[in-house]
Structure formats: structure tokens, C-alpha cells
Amino acid sequence: MIKFRSGCPIASTLDIVGDKWSLLIVRTLVLGPASYSDFLSKAERIATNILAERLSRLEEAGLIRQTQARQGSHRGSYVLTAKGAGLIPALQALALWGEEQIPGRWKAPERFYAARPADFEQPEIPVS
Amino acid sequence: MIKFRSGCPIASTLDIVGDKWSLLIVRTLVLGPASYSDFLSKAERIATNILAERLSRLEEAGLIRQTQARQGSHRGSYVLTAKGAGLIPALQALALWGEEQIPGRWKAPERFYAARPADFEQPEIPVS
DNA sequence: CATTCTAACTTGCATTTTGCAAGTTAGAAT
DNA sequence: ATTCTAACTTGCAAAATGCAAGTTAGAATG
Numbered sequence: 001m002i003k004f005r006s007g008c009p010i011a012s013t014l015d016i017v018g019d020k021w022s023l024l025i026v027r028t029l030v031l032g033p034a035s036y037s038d039f040l041s042k043a044e045r046i047a048t049n050i051l052a053e054r055l056s057r058l059e060e061a062g063l064i065r066q067t068q069a070r071q072g073s074h075r076g077s078y079v080l081t082a083k084g085a086g087l088i089p090a091l092q093a094l095a096l097w098g099e100e101q102i103p104g105r106w107k108a109p110e111r112f113y114a115a116r117p118a119d120f121e122q123p124e125i126p127v128s
Numbered sequence: 129m130i131k132f133r134s135g136c137p138i139a140s141t142l143d144i145v146g147d148k149w150s151l152l153i154v155r156t157l158v159l160g161p162a163s164y165s166d167f168l169s170k171a172e173r174i175a176t177n178i179l180a181e182r183l184s185r186l187e188e189a190g191l192i193r194q195t196q197a198r199q200g201s202h203r204g205s206y207v208l209t210a211k212g213a214g215l216i217p218a219l220q221a222l223a224l225w226g227e228e229q230i231p232g233r234w235k236a237p238e239r240f241y242a243a244r245p246a247d248f249e250q251p252e253i254p255v256s
Numbered sequence: 257c258a259t260t261c262t263a264a265c266t267t268g269c270a271t272t273t274t275g276c277a278a279g280t281t282a283g284a285a286t
Numbered sequence: 287a288t289t290c291t292a293a294c295t296t297g298c299a300a301a302a303t304g305c306a307a308g309t310t311a312g313a314a315t316g
Binding site for chain 1: 132133134135136137138139140141142144148151152153159170171172204210211214215218219220221222223224225226227228229230232233234235236
Binding site for chain 4: 035037040048049050052075093
């Protein structure tokens, strides 16, 4: 159970994803599904214990989920839920600030800025 | 000197303001100047040592500055610089997510969503 | 001008979070 | 049946955060 510092929507959002790693996990998933080892191979070098703990917390918070591993591969990949995808505009704003204000940063790929929360909506299951 | 985890603009932005408190300090300043004790009286109850350290780091990073205390009041208030104000869109996106996705949050005041980075540009000093 | 008051910090130490290295497990490949 | 590897878990060290109390410098009071 998350303890909120106040009723402020910003403070509360940060109480969910405001640790050192959660938003970077979400960032990776904006560009598509990723496995445990995909996250480990990112440039920021997250530790394995932290990654495992963050993945389970983000799953519990409903921001990410695991896809069914079809026909026995090791395990499923992680993907964003609609709730997690709701953070895309915030990530895009943070990326823009970093590119503009911090010298020498990479430019985020066009696909990242083109991503929209609506791209991650669950497909409706057609009625009959 | 800040150590960046990677060249990623999001990761790097979080290396500057991604701790537990910095973005809440910036949030407060979006609505206007604030003194040390103004920050202390906010609902989230930041500890005094943390506040002092964050204010000096944010000042050093160029995101906030102290206004000149005219004719001896205790000390000047803190205000956002243009660089700090560049984070306003990210804060607005985080606030919106919190209001939409977390039950029972406060609604941020209209003035908060109306704020624009351009409102915090330094006035030009006219040439002669 | 001496004393009191208070905003703005600083210090010391406890607690929590993060990081590192090594170990474990379960299914896949040989 | 054995080996391999992705996906974790565990134990401990280091860093960040939190708490309570103390300090300081200018402002107000008498």
C-alpha cells in the first residue's frame, strides 16, 4: 500500500513513479514491449534486484502488465497498460526539457514523440 | 557535479530533478515566489535539512534563484528562472495524470494549468 | 543599546532506499 | 540426462532521506 504525502496530484503521482527508476521503465515501454533482460541491457544499468522489485510494483499499480508467453518462450514481455500510457505526455515533456536544457543529451527518436496514450488502449472484445 | 546515468534526455532530467522533493519545490514556485518557511508549511512536510540542500542544488543548477530582499527583510524569496519554468509542461502533465488516475486527489488550481514558461522570462534590460 | 524573537538554516544520528556481487530456479536447447 | 540462460533472490555495503535539536543573524521591542 502506497502512502501519499498529501492530496496534491503531482506529489501523489511522484509517490507512485517518483523513485529513481520507475519512469525509465515506463520510458522503455513507450517504444514497445520489453523483457527483463531488455531492461537490463539499457544504458542506465539498473541493478537486478531493483528491476525485479520495480516491475512487480508497477504491475501491482496497474501501469504495466506481462504478455502471455505464447507457446513456451521463457516468460512474457512487459507492456504498458492504458494507465501507464497516460504518463507518455509527461515523459515527452521531460525529454524535451532535457534536450533543450542539458548539453550533449541524445535526441529521443521521432517514434517516441509520436507516441500517444491512445495507442495503448486495450482492444475491445467484440460482442459475439 | 551531477553524474548522468546515460545520455538519455529523460534519464538526465531525472538525474537533476528526479529525487523525492525537487519537483515539488518547482511546483510550489509555479504559483509564485515562496520563502523558506512557505515551503515548510506545505502539506508534504519536507524536513528542514532536505529543503536547505535542495534549494541550494536547484539554485546551483539554475532552476531557481533568490530575489533581492529589498531594504532588509529577512531574506529574499525564491522564484523560478526561465530554465526552471521550462519544467511547467511536465508538471502539468503529471498533475493531470494524478487527477485522472489516482482517486481522491485535489484538483490543481486553474492558475496552475494556465501557467506558461514564457511567464517567467527575464525582463530585457533596455539598451540605454 | 540590550534583550528577545524568529526565519533560515546546520548538525548528529536513525531509518529507508539503492547498489553490488553472488547465488538460485525453471524451462529450453543439446 | 546435462547444459544453458533468462529471470529472478539474497546478503550486505553505501547513499539518500527523516527527525529532533541546536545555531545564527538580522528585526522588533523596550
